[in-house]
Amino acid sequence: MENSNKNNSVTNSSPIKDGSKVITAKELTKRFGDFTAVDKISFEVEKGEIFGFLGANGAGKTTAMRMLCGLSMPTSGSATVAGYDVYNQNELIKKNIGYMSQKFSLYEDLTIRENIKLYAGIYGLSDARIKEKTAQLLEELHMQGEEKTLVRALPLGWKQKLAFSIAIVHDPAIVFLDEPTGGVDPITRREFWTLIYQASEKGITVFVTTHYMDEAEYCNRVSIMVDGRMDALDSPANLMKTYSAKSMDDVFLQLARKAVRVE
Amino acid sequence: MIADKKNIDLIDSSGNKAAKAITVENIVKTYTVKKTVVDALKGISFAVEKGEIFGIIGPDGAGKTSLFRILTTLLLADSGKATVDGYDVVKDYKAIRNRVGYMPGKFSLYQDLSIQENLEFFATIFNTSIEENYDMIKEIYQQIEPFKTRKAGQLSGGMKQKLALCCALIHKPSVLFLDEPTTGVDAVSRKEFWEMLHQLKLQGITILVSTPYMDEAGLCDRVALIQKGVILSINTPKGITGEFGKPLWSVKANEMFHLMNSIKADPEVESCYPFGQYHHVVFKSQENVKEKLERIAREGNYTGFEVHAIEPNIEDCFMALMNTHNP
Numbered sequence: 001m002e003n004s005n006k007n008n009s010v011t012n013s014s015p016i017k018d019g020s021k022v023i024t025a026k027e028l029t030k031r032f033g034d035f036t037a038v039d040k041i042s043f044e045v046e047k048g049e050i051f052g053f054l055g056a057n058g059a060g061k062t063t064a065m066r067m068l069c070g071l072s073m074p075t076s077g078s079a080t081v082a083g084y085d086v087y088n089q090n091e092l093i094k095k096n097i098g099y100m101s102q103k104f105s106l107y108e109d110l111t112i113r114e115n116i117k118l119y120a121g122i123y124g125l126s127d128a129r130i131k132e133k134t135a136q137l138l139e140e141l142h143m144q145g146e147e148k149t150l151v152r153a154l155p156l157g158w159k160q161k162l163a164f165s166i167a168i169v170h171d172p173a174i175v176f177l178d179e180p181t182g183g184v185d186p187i188t189r190r191e192f193w194t195l196i197y198q199a200s201e202k203g204i205t206v207f208v209t210t211h212y213m214d215e216a217e218y219c220n221r222v223s224i225m226v227d228g229r230m231d232a233l234d235s236p237a238n239l240m241k242t243y244s245a246k247s248m249d250d251v252f253l254q255l256a257r258k259a260v261r262v263e
Numbered sequence: 264m265i266a267d268k269k270n271i272d273l274i275d276s277s278g279n280k281a282a283k284a285i286t287v288e289n290i291v292k293t294y295t296v297k298k299t300v301v302d303a304l305k306g307i308s309f310a311v312e313k314g315e316i317f318g319i320i321g322p323d324g325a326g327k328t329s330l331f332r333i334l335t336t337l338l339l340a341d342s343g344k345a346t347v348d349g350y351d352v353v354k355d356y357k358a359i360r361n362r363v364g365y366m367p368g369k370f371s372l373y374q375d376l377s378i379q380e381n382l383e384f385f386a387t388i389f390n391t392s393i394e395e396n397y398d399m400i401k402e403i404y405q406q407i408e409p410f411k412t413r414k415a416g417q418l419s420g421g422m423k424q425k426l427a428l429c430c431a432l433i434h435k436p437s438v439l440f441l442d443e444p445t446t447g448v449d450a451v452s453r454k455e456f457w458e459m460l461h462q463l464k465l466q467g468i469t470i471l472v473s474t475p476y477m478d479e480a481g482l483c484d485r486v487a488l489i490q491k492g493v494i495l496s497i498n499t500p501k502g503i504t505g506e507f508g509k510p511l512w513s514v515k516a517n518e519m520f521h522l523m524n525s526i527k528a529d530p531e532v533e534s535c536y537p538f539g540q541y542h543h544v545v546f547k548s549q550e551n552v553k554e555k556l557e558r559i560a561r562e563g564n565y566t567g568f569e570v571h572a573i574e575p576n577i578e579d580c581f582m583a584l585m586n587t588h589n590p
Binding site: 055056057058102153155156179182183184185186187188190193197201211212213214215216217218236237247248249252253256257259 | 420
């Protein structure tokens with residue numbers, strides 16, 4: 001795995017070692033009444049892996065992700081995230097993961113620096129560490145000199161990059177990205193993926209949903225959910241081989257078209 | 264500049280302007296937000312033929328929604344002229360409102376009315392009935408009809424989209440405006456939506472559709488690539504990729520991220536962008552490019568290296584044009 005980490009600068013408290021699994025899920029299931037939103041999904045994600053989580057709208061992605069983030073209790077099955085159990089250690093899970101969605105939660109009327117300080121503070125970083133992290137983050141994002149700019153005044157692409165960097169400000173074992181790149185221009189979208197690669201190089205596992213199929217091809221492995229099941233899980237190259245497809249778009253269409261349930 | 268050339272064509276043919284479904288001449292729109300002036304549209308011009316599917320392709324903030332609101336008479340431009348179906352967007356706004364269908368980017372139907380009630384409501388507003396124009400919406404409506412008593416607010420994204428399209432079509436518009444109809448919609452629904460648009464085209468409707476997804480450009484007859492209020496290029500999808508002008512190479516190795524860094528570090532490289540499993544590379548000068556890439560791979564000890572000469576796609580072109588416009 002080229003993404004496995006040689007110079008690990010990540011100092012998180014979670015019990016994850018190199019080569020170990022950041023997510024293990026066994027027959028993880030969530031039912032709402034007689035509706036099975038997530039149907040016995042089993043998979044593992046390795047440290048530093050970029051893991052694509054695809055599925056049509058209504059396939060069960062969001063429900064599965066909520067369980068993995070410790071926000072929703074499974075109906076049955078088991079899972080650990082960052083080494084913690086989703087049933088009884090969900091508070092520890094929340095401390096050891098990062099999360100960013102398309103509707104990222106930066107405060108528009110706070111400055112860049114204030115947003116960093118707020119989130120770093122919430123995650124319990126010391127004042128000294130916050131200072132160090134702020135400088136590092138501003139440099140990585142080439143935003144030095146802009147720290148007093150209100151987030152409201154930033155272009156969408158800058159906000160996305162800032163939101164991602166803040167989502168990993170506490171060096172989590174894993175970061176969940178829910179359609180992070182909607183709406184930005186193709187160059188900014190690629191700059192965003194460079195940040196994802198860099199995080200993965202540092203040993204942070206990246207769990208990402210996207211509607212852009214070319215982005216699925218940037219992932220080390222991709223899973224595709226259909227009607228609550230995980231119908232495919234492999235590297236993009238192997239999936240294309242298995243489904244005799246020219247692109248991930250083809251693979252996705254072949255699988256997702258089999259869906260029978262209506263949202 | 265391609266956009267300017269089109270502009271001249273437009274003026275030359277002004278004699279039969281009435282034959283165009285949409286004409287846009289030098290439209291400027293600025294907003295003042297908290298004392299800062301934002302240039303949404305910086306003098307854009309284009310024309311759409313009758314019966315065309317014309318795509319406005321660009322990211323958020325390109326000015327797509329402002330343009331749609333101006334053409335549907337919901338917003339006044341600061342300057343410039345525009346016509347829809349031969350009518351002026353300022354003087355003849357009432358005529359335009361009767362003959363266009365508009366599906367805004369944000370779902371704007373009544374959430375607490377059912378599918379059927381929404382459709383009846385829009386039919387009544389336009390002095391028609393579902394029965395009268397049923398042939399127009401039949402193929403789309405049949406897909407949501409089993410749920411016609413369900414409230415719009417409780418529909419899935421794909422079903423909302425189909426209902427919104429039915430409501431925009433119920434009065435048989437001559438021009439249909441679709442503002443980012445496929446944003447946030449999964450690949451299957453996107454594909455189905457475009458199949459519906461091609462069916463509508465067969466009925467002779469002109470469609471102006473905006474999208475941030477570059478791969479949808481190929482589904483349009485012609486497209487305008489737009490960014491920050493400026494049109495970068497107007498052409499057929501084939502025409503746009505034909506304008507790329509430089510040999511393009513795709514490379515791949517097992518160590519993709521490091522490979523990109525090595526390629527970008529070479530002073531002879533003009534651009535290197537990741538594209539799915541490959542990186543697309545353009546060199547400043549074109550001699551022995553393949554050998555140069557192979558040398559980079561050898562020196563970096565990259566494994567599983569591949570290099571191919573390829574044809575550019577719309578996204579390659581969009582990025583190249585972005586770099587020429589804001590170097």
